Amino acid sequence: MRETNGLLQEELEGLQRKLGCQEKMQGTLDGLELENERLLAKLQSWERLDQTMGLSVRTPEDLSRCVVELQQRELALKNKNSAITSNAWGLGKARQQLQEELQQVSGQLLEERKKCETHEALAWSLQKRVLLLTKEGDGIWAIRGSYDSELTPSEYLP
Numbered sequence: 110m111r112e113t114n115g116l117l118q119e120e121l122e123g124l125q126r127k128l129g130c131q132e133k134m135q136g137t138l139d140g141l142e143l144e145n146e147r148l149l150a151k152l153q154s155w156e157r158l159d160q161t162m163g164l165s166v167r168t169p170e171d172l173s174r175c176v177v178e179l180q181q182r183e184l185a186l187k188n189k190n191s192a193i194t195s196n197a198w199g200l201g202k203a204r205q206q207l208q209e210e211l212q213q214v215s216g217q218l219l220e221e222r223k224k225c226e227t228h229e230a231l232a233w234s235l236q237k238r239v240l241l242l243t244k245e246g247d248g249i250w251a252i253r254g255s256y257d258s259e260l261t262p263s264e265y266l267p
Contacts, residue, residue, distance in 0.1 A: 165171065
C-alpha cells in the first residue's frame with residue numbers, strides 16, 4: 110500500500126507537472142491567439158486603407174514605396190513651385206521696370222503734346238499773319254493797279 114501510495118504520489122506529481130506545462134502552454138496559446146487577432150485586425154486595416162485611399166498597399170513595404178513616391182512627387186512639386194516663384198519674381202521686377210518706363214514715356218508724350226500744341230498755335234498764328242500779309246499785299250497791288258490805271262502811259266515813268 111505504501112508502494113502503491115508512493116507510485117500514485119509520483120504519478121500525481123507527474124500529472125501536476127504535466128498540468129503546469131499544459132497551463133503554461135495554454136497561456137502561451139491564448140497570447141498567440143490574441144496576437145493573431147491583433148495582426149488580423151492590422152491586416153484588415155491595411156486592406157481598408159487600400160479601399161479608402163485607392164492605394165495598392167498590402168504590406169508595410171508597399172506603404173514605404175508609396176511614401177517614397179509621395180516624397181519624390183512632393184520634391185518635384187517644390188522644385189516646380191520654386192521655379193514658378195522665381196519666374197513670378199522676375200516678371201514682377203520686369204513689370205515694375207516697364208511701369209517706370211511707361212511713366213517716363215508718358216511724361217515725354219505729355220511734353221511732346223505741349224510742344225505740338227505750341228507749334229500748332231504758332232503755325233496757326235503764322236498762317237493768319239501770312240493771310241493778312243497776302244491780303245495786305247493784294248490790297249497794295251490793287252491800289253498800285255488803280256494808280257497805274259489813272260496814270261496815262263505818258264505820265265508813267267518807270
